[in-house]
Amino acid sequence: MTKDLPSIPAEPRSAKHWIIGDPLPSEKLEGQLLPKHLALPIFASDPLSSVAYAPQELLMILMIGGLAFLSFAPWVALAVVVLLVTVVASYRQLIKAYPSGGGDYEVASRNLGEKSGLVVASALLVDYVMTVVVSVASGVDNIISAIPELNPFRVELAVVFVIILAAVNLRGVSESSKAFAIPTYLFISSVALMIVVGLARTLLGDAPVAESAGYAVQAEQLTQAAVILLLLRSFASGCSALTGVEAISNGVPAFRAPKIKNAQRTLVLMGGIAIALFAGLTTLALITQVHYAESACNLIGFVDCETKPQRSLMAQVAAATFGNNTILFFIIQAATALVLLLAANTAFNGFPLLGSVLAKDGYAPKSLSTRGDRLIYSNGVLLLALAAIVILAVFQANLTVLIQLYIIGVFVSFTLGQTGMVVHWLRALKQPKPDRGAIWRGLTINALGAVMTAVVLLVVTITKFTHGAWLVFLMMPVLFLLMLGVNRYYRDVAREIEVDPTTMFGSQGDHAIVLVGNMQKPVLKALDYAIAARHESLEAVHVSIDDEQTRQLKKDWVRMNIQVPLRVISSPYRDISHPLIQYVKSRREEHGSEVTTIYMPQYIVGHWWEGLLHNHKARRVRQKLMLVHGVTIALVPWLLDSSELIYGRRSRPVPGQDRRGEPVRPVRPVQRKPIAPASGTTTRNRPPRNKR
């Protein structure tokens, strides 16, 4: 009955494999490393996709003051670009200084302390939820801009997309597949094409004109302070273009060698593309005179403002440049929507990575520290999706409000990360033989970045607190306390199970019980193994819940001439656990503190749904038995035929695995408590028999 490991079946190469990727051999260890051309789509979809909404929000806030304020737009956009450049430069340094993938969290923990690190972690977790929310809301916005009849179903569409994303990630899909790369490159090229064509037309004298160019806006009378505040708010909204830049700092281990250089180059390339698209799109929006207001009814001349939606800035520019409802128009809308969905997907892939970093430090369940446990991971996906759905429902998928919430989380981690880097450079100055030039350069960049991001954070918090920002300031402390709680719990448990000089064991006696139900092969195997282990005493125990079944068992026992004595315990209530527990306890009272090993079969199955049909009663019995002193449960596996599926099964991708890569250098040592000095006495009091 030998089951040798069959060779991995070779599947013919098909279109499916070209798109989704080769099946991973089931013994594959850490994820494959990423070449730059696949790394770019994975890490760039978030920052690039924010180009879809950042210019829109920037212009929209300016227009609150009236059409004249649009003249400030170039300056505000320039400020955003400057900040983008600063942030990219900052992360370029962070990658070099901390290439192990800890990102902002690691920088803050190491330089500002445990609590600051946790604040960053909380902010990042909130950030992930908001990434899903904003990206899906914007994607739906673009879809509705292409098909306005869908407008009444805005929220429902958004919820459906979140559900689809969750389902896909529960199944597991590899980010490095071409299915992810194509939309990103399509988006980049089509938007770039649009910008080029638009500018070309302008130069040739046939400047495109947006459909909303004709609408005016009620200008507000603003005090000087209000004007400055408006400019700052517009700047803050434009800064949503920065979201997602930090993702690469978490994924450095995933790059091919030389990791640091490749990561830096990808970061710079990504930043460059984002800047180009952002600047180009904003310019084109100003040229085509897109007038996008906070609410459609603010536009003078907009009919049906209650029901008809404003088209997104991207849609308006595309319609103006390429013509309304042309092929290229729909391509742009589709690419935009797709890349936004991909950006939402990055949240599902990013948080396991964050989770593993937190787990290594003891702030998250330990099972996340390696490949990630599918159970905990699935719970995480569901939580993330649920939070996103609730927020979308509560805020009715209103992009403007949601972006404000988004910015807060992102800029908290930006600010703390930059500040941490400043402290890092200050410490570097104290090292022997510091490279003063490089240090001061780095210090300046990071300090500038820290100040600018702190200003943005302050502005958004003040202006949007009552509009929903309080939600973020509620979620973050909750997560903070949760992580702190997990850490303190693990510390308490470690202290509890720490070995001390008084630890004494000394079981005597060795009794084995084989739990027998029907006479079936798994039971025979368990008997076989129990016999092979040569316990001091061995018996088979059958709890009788069905007279007919017991009679049959006794007959079979005799017929098969099994030499192990069979003990039948009666149970009137179809309950196996309690009579068994009573029996074990009474034995212990007789025989003293012996070790009782209870052999039970465990079915190994191939399909997930078979898990609902096997092993549950056994597990219930087992959980109760383990509360009894001196009991050990020995699981004897029985592989059902379907378990052959597990061999050579294509390993389901665990999300985030493409970003894990391999460690860049030896993993940081786990902090342990010093072990109390032993008294030197032997705690082992019986040598094992090592003959064979």
Added chain:
Amino acid sequence: MTKDLPSIPAEPRSAKHWIIGDPLPSEKLEGQLLPKHLALPIFASDPLSSVAYAPQELLMILMIGGLAFLSFAPWVALAVVVLLVTVVASYRQLIKAYPSGGGDYEVASRNLGEKSGLVVASALLVDYVMTVVVSVASGVDNIISAIPELNPFRVELAVVFVIILAAVNLRGVSESSKAFAIPTYLFISSVALMIVVGLARTLLGDAPVAESAGYAVQAEQLTQAAVILLLLRSFASGCSALTGVEAISNGVPAFRAPKIKNAQRTLVLMGGIAIALFAGLTTLALITQVHYAESACNLIGFVDCETKPQRSLMAQVAAATFGNNTILFFIIQAATALVLLLAANTAFNGFPLLGSVLAKDGYAPKSLSTRGDRLIYSNGVLLLALAAIVILAVFQANLTVLIQLYIIGVFVSFTLGQTGMVVHWLRALKQPKPDRGAIWRGLTINALGAVMTAVVLLVVTITKFTHGAWLVFLMMPVLFLLMLGVNRYYRDVAREIEVDPTTMFGSQGDHAIVLVGNMQKPVLKALDYAIAARHESLEAVHVSIDDEQTRQLKKDWVRMNIQVPLRVISSPYRDISHPLIQYVKSRREEHGSEVTTIYMPQYIVGHWWEGLLHNHKARRVRQKLMLVHGVTIALVPWLLDSSELIYGRRSRPVPGQDRRGEPVRPVRPVQRKPIAPASGTTTRNRPPRNKR
């Protein structure tokens, strides 16, 4: 380190205990048996609560033909009462003939065949979903009738209530608590009071008048066939008063002795009360001239028919009898809403019972056959709640449409159950010495019931198919195929693990491995137990994923002078499973087919959330190890301090447990395949050492 079982702490008797019940000792076996006064609320809430909507639906359908048709109402109501009496009488017989609690499913399976039984089971499962849906929708209807401002939130309210019910049942609450009994008795008494007062006022000449008495209805011109169809539809809608009568037949084992008589008495009492309330309410509705139309806009004279809701029949009668917005009015509305929620709750308690019956026959996961596995049960609660929410959302909590769907499921099981009883009596005729009188009496009752319920089923199906009944005819086959699939699966597995003469085992060699991570107490315990078991050879294995950790372990090993040899296996990828598996396999290649027992600590914890923080990595390693030939896993429990909570912990009620009771007579034998005759040779080839 002995942990003796502490005595159950005695809690002072408080109001909480008076309402919710005494804490069940953790060693309590099957649920306590029910006295009649507690059984009535549990089983009666469903049929009694349907009094809240049945008269309303009956009158509403009649009014489609115009106000004149209300003169048919007494006759239609009489027909419903006759059917009620017939059905009660039928179930009274069923209880006597099949007291083991299988109900309609058992009757159909035994008399009409496996497939008919499954059809009944599918219908009952759909019935449970619809019980939740209709009860919640009606409860919300009554709440809105008391507080009309809530009308725009009808669907949301319904969904919230379903979520609350699901949460309560996930936590587990005992049905036999007084918290359940009070609303039912309150409902019965207050509605009875209302009927008495209403009739008294009528006799005294001050007949109450409903608020809708003044509205007329557009009379339709109907052909004679249409008139008959209308009457039949009205009858069918009125038959929704029958739903829930069958629940007692599933709960006979839960009654105190003499079970059959007590169950019959409770059934008759319940039927009597239901008939009285139904007849009384219908009479009062006709006296007060309640005009309830299918839609508010059908009522001539009803202002604001788009937004203002019609008040339920119950509310209108109460308002007319007691006065609008009086204390008694609100009491009736509250009691009605509460008893409807209790009725919805019965679905959550009924399906585990059905599940256990199905599991015993192999149509549902085996773990349901005893107390019910919390995992599978929780999945069931969630599925039930989800299905209910989806249906409520899709049909916008429209009571009329939903009731049609409800009736179909209920009447499928009624019809098949009655038909099964007819076959039962026909078979009884063929028995030696049949009691012809009793048999013919029973046959007549059940045959009449079968015909009447079949007619209702036909009418509803034909008239409502396009209005949503197709949904029921979709859900039932799906469930049917699922159950059939489970049954065939278990049969295949049984055949797979059947012992045959060629079954040979014969492991040789007995090697034990203790998996060691850090030097902590659980590991020491595992070592201790492994040593106590006296395996032929024993070694400790450490997979090195952290150099520092490995160094520390080696130092501790030496310092503590542990006599078991420590083998260190390196692993560059923080992966424990694969190096271990490679090692075990290479040993087997060297030493032949030996049994390798791998000892691993398993944490036992007190809180549910601790389960997310422990044991996951170990379980992943374990699952992979069990695929390797010759491996047995020995789990060595380590009880963390928090596990003390499990001792003496109040046993969380598993829903449905109050209805399980104890078996009435020996359980029906599990059908087994005949075992192939053995060749008589010994398959055990090594006697165990039984010395001590």
